[in-house]
Amino acid sequence: MADYYQMSQEEVAWGWVPGVEAVAPDTEEEDGAGPVEVLEDILRPLLQRPPCVVEFSGGRDSSVLLAVAVRLARREGHPAPIPLTNVYTTVPAAREDEWQEAVIRHLGVDEWERREYDDEFDLIGPAAQRSLLEHGLVWPPTLHTRGPTWDLARGGAIVNGDGGDELMGVLRVTPIAGLVARNVHPRRAALRAAGLAILPRPVRRPVLTRRLLATDDRSWLRPAVRKAYVAAVVDDEIAEPLAWPAALRHHLRLRAVTHGSANLASAASRHDTRFVTPFLDRRFVAALGRTAGVLGHPGRTVLLKRLFGPLLPPPVLERTSKADLTGVYFHRHSREFANRWDGTGVDPELVDPRALRQVWKGPRPHAGTAALLQQAWLATNTENHH
Numbered sequence: 001m002a003d004y005y006q007m008s009q010e011e012v013a014w015g016w017v018p019g020v021e022a023v024a025p026d027t028e029e030e031d032g033a034g035p036v037e038v039l040e041d042i043l044r045p046l047l048q049r050p051p052c053v054v055e056f057s058g059g060r061d062s063s064v065l066l067a068v069a070v071r072l073a074r075r076e077g078h079p080a081p082i083p084l085t086n087v088y089t090t091v092p093a094a095r096e097d098e099w100q101e102a103v104i105r106h107l108g109v110d111e112w113e114r115r116e117y118d119d120e121f122d123l124i125g126p127a128a129q130r131s132l133l134e135h136g137l138v139w140p141p142t143l144h145t146r147g148p149t150w151d152l153a154r155g156g157a158i159v160n161g162d163g164g165d166e167l168m169g170v171l172r173v174t175p176i177a178g179l180v181a182r183n184v185h186p187r188r189a190a191l192r193a194a195g196l197a198i199l200p201r202p203v204r205r206p207v208l209t210r211r212l213l214a215t216d217d218r219s220w221l222r223p224a225v226r227k228a229y230v231a232a233v234v235d236d237e238i239a240e241p242l243a244w245p246a247a248l249r250h251h252l253r254l255r256a257v258t259h260g261s262a263n264l265a266s267a268a269s270r271h272d273t274r275f276v277t278p279f280l281d282r283r284f285v286a287a288l289g290r291t292a293g294v295l296g297h298p299g300r301t302v303l304l305k306r307l308f309g310p311l312l313p314p315p316v317l318e319r320t321s322k323a324d325l326t327g328v329y330f331h332r333h334s335r336e337f338a339n340r341w342d343g344t345g346v347d348p349e350l351v352d353p354r355a356l357r358q359v360w361k362g363p364r365p366h367a368g369t370a371a372l373l374q375q376a377w378l379a380t381n382t383e384n385h386h
Contacts, residue, residue, distance in 0.1 A: 003266045004138040005259040012375050013225060013350040015218070015368025017139050018232035019255040020239050035307050038287040039068045042278045043159065047078035051156035053113075055149070056083035058100035060304060060317060061164030065278060067311040069159065070107050081159070083109060084152060087116045091331070093324040099316065106313055113152060121145040122331035123370050124377045132374055133381065139259050141370035142329060143267055150271035158268060163257070163279035167288065169300045171247045172197050172240045181298035201238050208234045218368055220356040222349065244296030245289030252285060330365045334373060338365075345379025346372055 011017050033041070046052040047069065054066045069081040083104070088094040104112055119125055124132070127147035138144070149158070175193035179186050186194075196207060212230045221229060236254065241247050251257060261280060268275035278284055297303035304317045338360035343353035351372065359366050360373065 004135050004263050007137045007139050007371055009347055009350065010225070010228070011139070012137055012371040013221060013347065014229045014232070015366070015371060016229070016233070017256040017259055018229075018236055020236060020250070021253040021255060021258055032290070033283075033287055035284060035287045035291060036068060036311075038281075038284050039065070039278050040072045042276070042281055042284065043069050043072055043081075044076070044078070046157040046159065046274070046276060047073050047076075047081060049156055050079040051153055052079070052081045052159065053084045053153040053156065054081050054159045055161070056085050056100065056103075057161075057323060058085070058096035058098075058103060059161070059322065060319065061161030061168075061279065063099075063103045063312055063316055064164070064304070064308050065159055065161055066103065066109075067107055067308065070109060071311065080109070080111060082111055082113055082152070084113045084115070084149070084158075086121075086149070087114050088118075088121075088325075088328050089116050090118050091325075091327040093326070094328050096323050099319065103312065103316060106316075115148070117148065119331040119333060120148050121328045122333040123329045123373050124337055125331065125333045128374070129377070129381075132378055137371055137375055137378070138263050139256070139371075140263070141374055143263055144374065145329065146264075146267065150268060150273050153268075153271075153273045155272055157274035157276050160264075160275065160277050161279060162261075162277045163251070165300075166251055167248055167279055167285065168297075168303050171244065171296065172237075173242050173244050173247060173294070173296055174299065177244070177292075177295040178298040180295060181302075197242065205234060205238055208237055217366065220351050220359055220366075220369060220372070222352060225350045243294040244292060245294070247296075248285045248289050249282075252280065252282060324364075326364045326367070329367075329370065330360075330373075334360070334365070337373070337377060341376060345376035 007017065043052070043065075052069065054062065054069055056062045056066050066081065066083055072078065073080050085100055120127060121142075122128060123141060123145060125145070128144040131144040131147065135144070175190060175197055179190060179194050196204060199207070209230060212233060213227075216226065216230060218226055218229060240250050257280065261277060264275045291297070291307065297306070301318050305314070308317060338357065341357060341360070343357065346353060346356065356369060356372060359369055
């Protein structure tokens, strides 16, 4: 367990790892390279030491990484990257076949690894159980489900699109950039969002706190624990700088990012595999920050089209739909456990077991309860848990 960051009892109950690292990661010398060029620099050594496996869901982030890797390999004569797509045969909401096929056709990819799965990625399925008993409650909880994915990249690397949504999505300054970019009269909601972004911290804190308390759906938390969770989340939001380049660097300091990345890298190394997240590489973040001024880009789609427009068709870069993986992780084993769960194994001072049971029995169990599910399962297997 020493190789992994272990979640605290509060983090298990919250379903989140809040906080910001006090020291920012070391910065690279800025050489003026653009984001695509930097992505190529990150991917090049991986292509030179195959297999280079790109986890390809058909979403915008994984499509961008695959497109950059394919073009680079062809231009420089490297072995082709291998797109790896998990096909969830029993979870239709998680399927993105149409988007995947559109990207593969556009790129002219010949080798595409498509693996069909049923309940193998269940949070407490057989693969996850073995990992849980060996490593305990780690962040992110889905790390325990990744056993089936490591073998294809043994001796090489798995390239993953983590961080794309956050870094190229909505940051604190984005509403202001949106107002500046538009030539039409702004809507009232847009004006409010931009106004909130520029308010000083003491004024923003109570506004953000009231908003999160009104919208947060962590019904399983005891009232005081829920307030503590909201306060921790608001602390992280308050800490985000207004200037876009600084906000990008700030994201790399979030404990959810640093601990999650380190844990996944450690898990991959046990299988002679590197786990690489190019969007979370400080070189890419620095290059991304150089593409615009302090306001950044007015939105994710605009940014993606500006940076990666030549690589992928507009519909792929403009799509807003996403797969729903809830049923992939809360599958047969989780449902069966929830149905027979007697309420033990979680901290009753932090969690209301009755409310938690209702969440697990609902049509879409909350992702924030994943670690609690694993904690409750472990409590029934203490004789094997060290």
